[in-house]
Amino acid sequence: MKIKDIPQKLADIRREDRFRAVHDLRMITASRGVDRSGKEYIVFNSNDYLGMTHEKEVEEAARNAVIYGTGSGGARLTSGAVFELSDLEKEIARFKHKEDAVIFNTGYMTNLGVLYALAGPGDVIFSDELNHASIVDGCRISRAAGKVYFHSDMGALEKLLEETPCQGQRFIVTDGVFSMDGDVADLPGLVKLKEKYDAFLIVDDAHATGVIGNTGRGTAEYYHMEGIDLQVGTLSKSLGAEGGFAAADRTITDYLRNCSRPFIFSTSISAVTGATALAALKLLEENPEKYMGALRRNTKYMKEGLTKAGISFLPGDTSIIPIVMGREEAAMEYAARCKERGILLSAIRPPSVPKGTSRIRLTVTAAHTRAELDKALEVMIDEIQGTRPVSPT
The missing domain is CATH 3.40.640.10 (Type I PLP-dependent aspartate aminotransferase-like (Major domain))
Structure with missing residues (x-):
């Protein structure tokens, strides 16, 4: 690819809903962050699994x-x-x-x-x-x-x-x-x-x-x-x-x-x-039980809440909960609506995952409180209409 081709390459990326941009966020606890406008979010796209960043x-x-x-x-x-x-x-x-x-x-x-x-x-x-x-x-x-x-x-x-x-x-x-x-x-x-x-x-x-x-x-x-x-x-x-x-x-x-x-x-x-x-x-x-016990209890609670609401996700024994949406735009729109209501989720698209398997990658941590988990479930369930996840295969 020549340098002169970059504008067209970027246009193609935007058209396919694969454009990525940096969004500033300052973590004030291991589970909450604020943007530059002062808006606060409950964060479910962090890999701080045990909440150690704020211990x-x-x-x-x-x-x-x-x-x-x-x-x-x-x-x-x-x-x-x-x-x-x-x-x-x-x-x-x-x-x-x-x-x-x-x-x-x-x-x-x-x-x-x-x-x-x-x-x-x-x-x-x-x-x-x-x-x-x-x-x-x-x-x-x-x-x-x-x-x-x-x-x-x-x-x-x-x-x-x-x-x-x-x-x-x-x-x-x-x-x-x-x-x-x-x-x-x-x-x-x-x-x-x-x-x-x-x-x-x-x-x-x-x-x-x-x-x-x-x-x-x-x-x-x-x-x-x-x-x-x-x-x-x-x-x-x-x-x-x-x-x-x-x-x-x-x-x-x-x-x-x-x-x-x-x-x-x-x-x-x-x-x-x-x-x-x-x-x-x-x-x-x-004290592995303090940290890993909390992580596992929170993960179990979130998975049970999603399952009860009929939201499908890929199975696994970890705190990574992938909710496959299929289309890039479906994942992006869903994440944007949840963000508007104060819940940060990762919309994962190609090339990170195969085409047609774009997803919400929800990560639970040991630091999340029960109230934060409940709020996330409330928002995610409310916003799921029109972007029903595809059944895991």
């Missing part, structure tokens, strides 16, 4: 750490590293039952950094078709051959593993919880195939950490099993901060520190961010 212990940790500066000043390998990041890596490794962990600047950059460093020419990456964009882009820049298998279809994956020649290393990479559908990867099936075909299994637990498993440890704990070679995660969802991590054997993490360009050449995140994530992780470890 007093987490805020206090940030205030205490700011005395060490608002930024880090440089890349960790050249300028040194704030203590909080090394402490956080040790705690993540312990939490994830791995030898070590490496902090990256974002969850997106973590997937790019891991796949760029570990995979290359002669290798083959087998990737679920609904994997996050960061995994897709990581596969592209790795220079390894890429094979995409039908979503959670272990038969299709095995067929690809059998038929695809590989001179180097086979990698299987998947989301743990798929962010647009809210379902959990088939870890038992994946582990069986990775062992049979000598593959290296990478699971992105961005939407699983703090959400599934008895104590929030994610996909492995959800299935009560091991077998994941490297776990990717984010600090920006259940841990209420910013950044990402990769947890694995120390040999792998040492290699990432030495060979992953996104790690080597990025100015590291600040002491404030590291302290924030560390405080949130410790709160989760100390």
Whole structure:
């Protein structure tokens, strides 16, 4: 595409109801935000699953750490590293039952950094078709051959593993919880195939950490099993901060520190961010029932309310509730009407989801009050006429 073609490309995007724009919002609690006009909203499009962004212990940790500066000043390998990041890596490794962990600047950059460093020419990456964009882009820049298998279809994956020649290393990479559908990867099936075909299994637990498993440890704990070679995660969802991590054997993490360009050449995140994530992780470890129990009760309450009203949604064991509308304009109009009445919902359209499956992506958090859930149900049920969701398939 030439630069002169951009106006027409934007016009096409607008015509197809796929144009996106930034709307400013300031969060005043973990579940409420205000726009620049002062209008207040109940927020159901946040990934702050446990409400950690406004926990007093987490805020206090940030205030205490700011005395060490608002930024880090440089890349960790050249300028040194704030203590909080090394402490956080040790705690993540312990939490994830791995030898070590490496902090990256974002969850997106973590997937790019891991796949760029570990995979290359002669290798083959087998990737679920609904994997996050960061995994897709990581596969592209790795220079390894890429094979995409039908979503959670272990038969299709095995067929690809059998038929695809590989001179180097086979990698299987998947989301743990798929962010647009809210379902959990088939870890038992994946582990069986990775062992049979000598593959290296990478699971992105961005939407699983703090959400599934008895104590929030994610996909492995959800299935009560091991077998994941490297776990990717984010600090920006259940841990209420910013950044990402990769947890694995120390040999792998040492290699990432030495060979992953996104790690080597990025100015590291600040002491404030590291302290924030560390405080949130410790709160989760100390009292998983307080946070995960609230999240699960709120999710159950919302799902029961939607079901009682006849509003269909995709099934799953997470707090992501996808309500498939079908047409892009239907999802956009519904979200706009709910916003007008003070409820913020995400209207998800292509290319984030396949054409014809545009949806409302409702995310419940542990911070939502019963009154906020009731208000959301009232508005959503009132506004559903004329945009009846399609039945999940």
